[in-house]
Amino acid sequence: MDAPPSPTAPITNIHGRKPGRGIRPWLLIPKVLCFATLLGGLIAALGIAMSARPDDPASAQQAARTIAVIVHWTIIPGGAGAFLFGLLLLLQHPAVFLRLRWLQLKLVLLPALILLHLYTRHLNKSLPDHPATPGNLTSLRGMLLAAVLLTALIIFLGRHKPRLTQNWAKDFPTPASSRRP
Numbered sequence: 001m002d003a004p005p006s007p008t009a010p011i012t013n014i015h016g017r018k019p020g021r022g023i024r025p026w027l028l029i030p031k032v033l034c035f036a037t038l039l040g041g042l043i044a045a046l047g048i049a050m051s052a053r054p055d056d057p058a059s060a061q062q063a064a065r066t067i068a069v070i071v072h073w074t075i076i077p078g079g080a081g082a083f084l085f086g087l088l089l090l091l092q093h094p095a096v097f098l099r100l101r102w103l104q105l106k107l108v109l110l111p112a113l114i115l116l117h118l119y120t121r122h123l124n125k126s127l128p129d130h131p132a133t134p135g136n137l138t139s140l141r142g143m144l145l146a147a148v149l150l151t152a153l154i155i156f157l158g159r160h161k162p163r164l165t166q167n168w169a170k171d172f173p174t175p176a177s178s179r180r181p
């Protein structure tokens, strides 16, 4: 058996990694703020939709106007920022990230979130112009709840990075690890 390395021995970089932590922490900080803003905005919009009274058109219309402000100032900037900083993170190591299943699943779910956003915006826009019916208020609540759950799932995938049956070390061995006995 080899003797343990001496604590004072110089450390050799056998993996060929660049020194330092790079730009990743600086991209992750705004990314965290952006997805927190996105999820927070969606939850606030859902809370307002839940507080509107279906039997009172004026209350539903007021809720729709407030939700439109939240969409404009928090949901869209938060979502666009999470997207932009995600893209910048991906560009650090595109070949590595693009073969990870958690990221592939995340990228498949994102168009669903965008479609949900467009449909919810359409529903919300129609509320102040037309008499609010219990039906369209219920649809708006349902869509906002679906958007909250989908965003939470995307955040879980990004933060937890589940393997989803992938074995990174076995499937993608590095030259350095394959040299070891």
Ligand code: HEM
Binding pocket: 024, 028, 031, 032, 035, 038, 079, 082, 083, 084, 085, 086, 087, 089, 090, 097, 103, 110, 151, 154, 155, 156, 157, 158, 159, 160
């Ligand atoms: C609504 C949109 C998005 C949400 C809510 C979201 C959420 C997240 C979360 C929670 C993380 C974990 C951050 C951490 O480790 O603290 C993450 C990481 C990441 N995201 Fe996203 N993301 C979104 C869009 C995107 C897009 C569009 C891309 C790529 C084109 C992307 C690429 C990445 C990458 C590569 C990481 C890993 C960063 C790393 O660990 O080095 N994301 N995302």
